[in-house]
Amino acid sequence: MIDPSTFIQDFRTLYAKSPQCGSWTRGSENCEYGDILTMSKDCYMCFNTGNSRNAYYCEDGRVLNDSVDCTFCENCELCYECTDCNNCYNSNFCQDCNNGNDLSFCYDVRRCKNCIGCVGLRDKQYCIFNEQYTKEKYEEALKNLNLSDEKTLEVIAKKTEDLKRKIPRMFTHQLDTQNCTGDYIYHSKNSFCCFDTRHTEDSGYIVQANLDKGTNDSYDCGPVPTALDLCYDAAYVDYLFNCQHIYWGSQLKDCEYCVNCIEGNNLFGCNYMHHKTGKFHILNEEVEEDFYKKTTEEIRKILLENGIYTIHDLIYKELKQGKEHVDNKDPKRKCLICENDFELTPQEIKFYDEKKIVYPPYCFPCRMKQRSVLRNERKMYKNTCDSCKKTLITTYPTDTKYIVYCLDCWWKHIG
Numbered sequence: 239m240i241d242p243s244t245f246i247q248d249f250r251t252l253y254a255k256s257p258q259c260g261s262w263t264r265g266s267e268n269c270e271y272g273d274i275l276t277m278s279k280d281c282y283m284c285f286n287t288g289n290s291r292n293a294y295y296c297e298d299g300r301v302l303n304d305s306v307d308c309t310f311c312e313n314c315e316l317c318y319e320c321t322d323c324n325n326c327y328n329s330n331f332c333q334d335c336n337n338g339n340d341l342s343f344c345y346d347v348r349r350c351k352n353c354i355g356c357v358g359l360r361d362k363q364y365c366i367f368n369e370q371y372t373k374e375k376y377e378e379a380l381k382n383l384n385l386s387d388e389k390t391l392e393v394i395a396k397k398t399e400d401l402k403r404k405i406p407r408m409f410t411h412q413l414d415t416q417n418c419t420g421d422y423i424y425h426s427k428n429s430f431c432c433f434d435t436r437h438t439e440d441s442g443y444i445v446q447a448n449l450d451k452g453t454n455d456s457y458d459c460g461p462v463p464t465a466l467d468l469c470y471d472a473a474y475v476d477y478l479f480n481c482q483h484i485y486w487g488s489q490l491k492d493c494e495y496c497v498n499c500i501e502g503n504n505l506f507g508c509n510y511m512h513h514k515t516g517k518f519h520i521l522n523e524e525v526e527e528d529f530y531k532k533t534t535e536e537i538r539k540i541l542l543e544n545g546i547y548t549i550h551d552l553i554y555k556e557l558k559q560g561k562e563h564v565d566n567k568d569p570k571r572k573c574l575i576c577e578n579d580f581e582l583t584p585q586e587i588k589f590y591d592e593k594k595i596v597y598p599p600y601c602f603p604c605r606m607k608q609r610s611v612l613r614n615e616r617k618m619y620k621n622t623c624d625s626c627k628k629t630l631i632t633t634y635p636t637d638t639k640y641i642v643y644c645l646d647c648w649w650k651h652i653g
C-alpha cells in the first residue's frame with residue numbers, strides 16, 4: 239500500500255533495485271567505449287555523439303569523421319581540438335569556424351581556406367594572423383612552420399590570442415532567433431537563458447537541446463531533451479508532454495518524479511516501467527484515479543516539507559530533521575546551494591504559477607549542474623551485465639551499488 243509519509247524512502251529503495259542501462263550506445267558498431275552514441279562506427283571515448291566514424295574523444299557532436307578531441311562540432315572531417323565548428327575540413331585548434339578548409343588556430347572564421355591564426359575573417363584564402371599572403375608566400379611560410387612542434391604551437395596560440403583581443407566579436411552566438419538570450423541558440427524564439435539549443439520556443443533555462451525536435455513552453459530541461467512541451471526539470475528525455483522531474487524518460491504524458499520510464503501517462507514516482515498508459519501508477523503500483531489525485535497531492539506537500547524540489551533532490555538529497563521548506567514568493571532569491579543571489583523573470587513566474595510549481599530555491603547554474611550529474615562521469619569501466627553476464631563497457635564502476643544491464647537485457651526486463 240502506498241504511504242505518502244514514507245514516499246521518499248520508498249522511491250529511493252525502488253530506484254536502487256531498478257536496473258540501470260549500462261550503455262545507451264545504439265545502432266553503432268565498434269563503439270563500446272563511450273556513451274549515448276547513435277548510428278556511429280569505430281568511435282572511441284565519444285559521448286552524446288551521432289552519425290560519426292573514426293571519432294575519438296569527441297563530445298556533443300554530429301557527423302564527425304576521422305576527428306579527435308572535438309566538442310560541439312557538426313559535419314567535420316579530419317579535425318582536431320575544435321570547438322563549436324561546423325562544416326570544417328582538415329582543421330586544428332579552431333573555434334566557432336564555419337565552412338573552413340585547412341585552418342589552424344582560427345577563431346570565428348567563415349568560408350575560408352588555408353589560414354593560420356586568423357580571427358573574424360570571411361571568404362579569405364592564404365592568410366596568417368589576418369595578413370594576406372600570395373599562394374606561393376603562404377606555402378613557403380607553411381613549410382617553415384613546424385606545426386608539430388609544441389613551442390611553435392604555443393607561439394601561434396599566443397599571437398592568435400592577442401589578435402582575438404583586438405577584433406570585435408558578436409555578443410552572442412545566435413542564428414535565426416527572435417527575442418532570445420543565452421548562447422549558441424538556433425532557430426528559436428522567446429526563450430531566455432538557453433545554451434546550445436535549437437528549435438526552442440517560449441521557454442527558459444534549456445541546455446544542450448541540440449536535436450531537431452525542439453522544446454516548447456518548458457523550463458529547466460536538458461541536457462539532451464528533444465520534443466518537449468510544457469515540461470519542467472527534465473534531463474535525458476524525449477517526447478514528453480506536461481511532465482516534471484523526469485530523468486531518462488521517453489514518450490511520457492502527465493508524469494512526475496520518474497526515472498527510466500518509457501511510454502506512459504499518469505506515473506508518479508515510478509522507475510523502470512514500460513508501456514503503462516491509460517492507468518494510474520504511484521511507485522510502480524497501479525492505483526485508482528481518485529486515490530492517485532489525492533495521494534500525489536499529499537506527497538507533493540511532504541516533498542516540499544523535506545526540501546525536495548528536483549528529481550536530483552529526490553534521488554540524492556540528504557534529508558534533515560524538521561521542516562526545510564519556507565514558502566517564499568519573492569522573485570529576488572538566494573540560492574540554497576551556492577548562496578548566490580538570483581532573480582526570477584516574469585515569464586518563468588507565469589509558468590510556475592500556471593503549473594503550480596514551487597518557485598525554485600536554487601539558481602540556474604546549480605539546477606543545471608544537478609541535472610547533469612544525474613548521469614555518471616565520462617569514464618569507462620569493464621563490467622558485466624547483471625542479467626546475461628556478458629562483458630559490458632560502461633560508465634558504471636565495478637563496485638556500483640546499482641543493478642546494471644546491457645541494452646538488450648534492459649529492454650527485455652523493463653516492467
Ligand SMILES: [Zn+2]
Pocket residue numbers: 573574575576577578600601602603604605
Ligand atoms: Zn546556486
Ligand SMILES: [Zn+2]
Pocket residue numbers: 623624625626627628643644645646647648
Ligand atoms: Zn545482458
